[in-house]
Amino acid sequence: MDWRLWRRKQRETDLRDEIAHDLALEAEERMRAGESAQEAEQASRRDFGNVLLVKEDIREMWVLTSLDRLVQDVRYGWRTLRKNALFTTMAALTLALGIGANTAIYSVLDAIMIRALPVQNPGELVILNWASAREPLVMDSHTGAEYNEPDGRRTSPDFPWPAYELLRDHNNAFASLFAHQDLGQLNISARDQAEIGRVELVSGNFFSGLGIVPAAGRLVDENDNRGSGSQVAVLSYSYWHSRFAADPAAVGQTIRINSLPFTVVGVAPPEFFGVKAGRAPVLYVPMMNRPSLARNYGNEHDTMFINPRFYWVSIMGRLRPGVTLARAQTEVAARFRQFALASAANDAERAVLPELWLQEGGSGVDSLRRQYSKPLFVLMTMVALILAVACANIANLLLARAASRRREIAVRLSLGATRLRMMRQLLTESILLALPGGVLGLCIAIAGIRFLTWLLAGASDDFSLRVQLDWPALAFTLAVSLATGIVFGLAPALEATRMNITPALKEVRSSSARKRGSPIGLTQILVVSQIAFSLLFVLGAAFFVRTLANLRSVAIGFNQDHLLTFRVDASQAGYKGAELSALYARMEQRFQGLPGVRAATLSDVLLVSGSNHDTSVYLPGVPKHKGRGGPSTSYAEVGPTFFETMQIPIRLGRAIGSTDVSGAPIAAVVNELFAARYFPNRNPIGQRFRMGNSEAGDLTIVGVAKNARYSSLKGVIPPVVYISYLQDIIKRPPIGMYFELRAAGDPLALATSVRKVVSDTAPRVPLTNIRTHSQSIETTIMQERTFADLCSAFAMLALIIACVGLYGAMAYAVSRRTNEIGIRIALGAERPRILWMVLREVLALSAAGIGLGLAAAWGAMSGIASFLFGVKPADPLTIALATGVLLGAVVLAAYAPAARAARVDPITALRQE
């Protein structure tokens, strides 16, 4: 039965029994006094009056005390909030921003760092890594990722294939040990449509080990990985949807990866996006297809499955039930150590062996985590601070309001309201306030998630992070802000209701808000902390904005204006060797002839795009340096008009030209740094040297180019060698080239004609990354830009919030002191003095806040130092600027109340009470 109905019934019977009891007692007394039973009973009823009417009176009271009271509270609360529209708007907005921003950031963090893979028992999954103090010498070559840990070790998740086979076949710890490798973006064509998509190589037990069930057809299994592997592919669910319209008949069709035919055998389930956050594959193909799909460096293709010194395959495992991570690690680490030891050829190699270690793999592989965890942590801290500022502000607003409502509360108490009733009323108001804040916060959270995903995706074309609104985070932030509202809404209420009513009633509005001698109240503390937090943000914004400005003003050494760049990779369409170079040369000529193109060239490295090619340098007369750490250089293979087009000045000699082709003596143009480092105090022209990956003999320096930025805006410029791509001196398969077109007008307007040229010259050759050079340089400083933008936004927000808080506190203080100020003016105080009196208080608070803020900044700066460029954390100019901005805002916020104080008319003020 409904609880309320039951209580109602219970109360009805109680009331009936109570009145019956009274009537009976009265009748008994009358009988004792000598009346007859009948007389007594009648008299008792008569004396009581109308029983029904009395019951009605009482019932009416019940209704008023329960449900109606809530409605009353809500109505009253709503009226109060509407009456103070500014307060309500500010508080709700502050709440919404705090809740929304926190939820959005936390949701993104969750997607990248915490959320488990959508597989069976993700807790059992582990990732295999190795670590070593220096680069292991037993590793001849490595394809994949390598990280420098904070403790100085090098770690990587990539292993030689024979190690994988050994561990897979000899262990007691794993139910399954499976391998995969990200091949990156390949050219995929299906149904006569070519596009670029990520391809993941997987071992036969990859899907079964993860415990994944196909959405259609079957997944890659062990049979696919026998011999040289069957040419089959599993589609990702989203690719199946976009390219095959989720047609079940897709299974059995043929698609082409880099022009090789593969048969579609199945579709992965919709919730599975691979094991790397933000790097969702489009296709999964059997591991044994690696030789035909991956780029071949040297003779890798012949030996990749037997060479114990070639590290490339990533391994994940599922622990047997009951086996701990530590036990599994002890077992496989020992076995891998034996393996590495056996692959070592001498004592030097044996001295630095890679040590295997296991990492929990429930949330997948962590490349994205490494890339974004620190920036996200900085963001998270910023947003948490914003929440703190928001809460402080709400607390402040509520405190000021509660103080101004002391009289109201006292009046209501004296009119018979109970303490409980008053608290309920104030609680209702707090919740009423929090509700719109929460709803608005939800909207901000959703918008914020979109914005952040867009921001993180920024540079990369195939970023596919699935961010969902994190409800626990929303609940948490909502709870925190609600709790703030309740604590600060109720605490003063409690105090107010406990107070002695009479003095509060007598209290005139004009008496001083705080007694002299106890000048530090909660409000003051809150204002000071808000100013301190705001200063942190303003400082942060100033640092990041200056960093960005410094990066943008870096001299790059070439002209980035009106430059259109794009990548063409004809090797993916099957072009090889001389055929490939000839195709690029043909394209270059066609581009040069396009209307609106002033000059066109090509290079294998796009300058200042974050990528680089490095190799060792052998100088004549210097003994060959064995191993790593010897002389090295960065290099770029360029087209004949590269220096002209990029407008890199030649300091000495000549540029790479159209005569530097296959068969001609090998010409090199080096930058000034190269010349100064390797041929100091000599004329570099005519000097000869060799490059580590060249088997074509000596290079002769024909020119020296002015230093230009090579791979990034930050850091030092490396020595650079420019050679002609037409001389075929680098022993590796030719791959994609970047074309650079100097436009007469808007570079992006050339995109259509560029596409036409490519499809005319070589159909099926993919054209990617079309953008202006300035855009691609801009993406390399995306993180700095993000910080500068966000921190500026946050600083503005924090400043506004703090100013609102300060304005509220000062306006309130002034209104409480109207009487005092009136007296002062009446006694002859000049108005500027009054103005100064109020401002002085504000400045004192600000000084305290700024002091605290600077102290906190001192501690926080080491955390962001690595994000700064060209600014020192203790830069006095930046600090002075930030402090100035803050002081300006504070004085602006306090000026209106101060001016109002100065305008007080003594007569009105004194007559007020």
Added chain:
Amino acid sequence: MPARLVNHESADENRIELLQGTLDMLILRTLQFGPQHGHGVGQAIRQSSDDLLKIERGSLYPALHRLEARGLISSEWKSSDLNRRAKYYRLTPDGRKQFAAEQSKWNLLVRAIRRVMRPA
């Protein structure tokens, strides 16, 4: 709702209206001596006023329920002396405080009125 007092010495129509809240104060005073049921409260007020005041039960019960709703008194069902179940009211801590406040207010009022009436 105004509580009414009946002055038994004079005629029934000689009724005076109490100031608002006075009945509440009398009820709180009575319950200071311990828990009592509604009828008992009425009797106690009559007896302690030497039968000068008789509380109308039609006013008494709404007053009791109002005080309970305000949290100044609480109630429970217990067996009475005559082994009959009755609803007993008792003072809550809030009620005690409220009574103290009302008593001092009352004393002030009485003193003030007495001073005003003295010349007569």
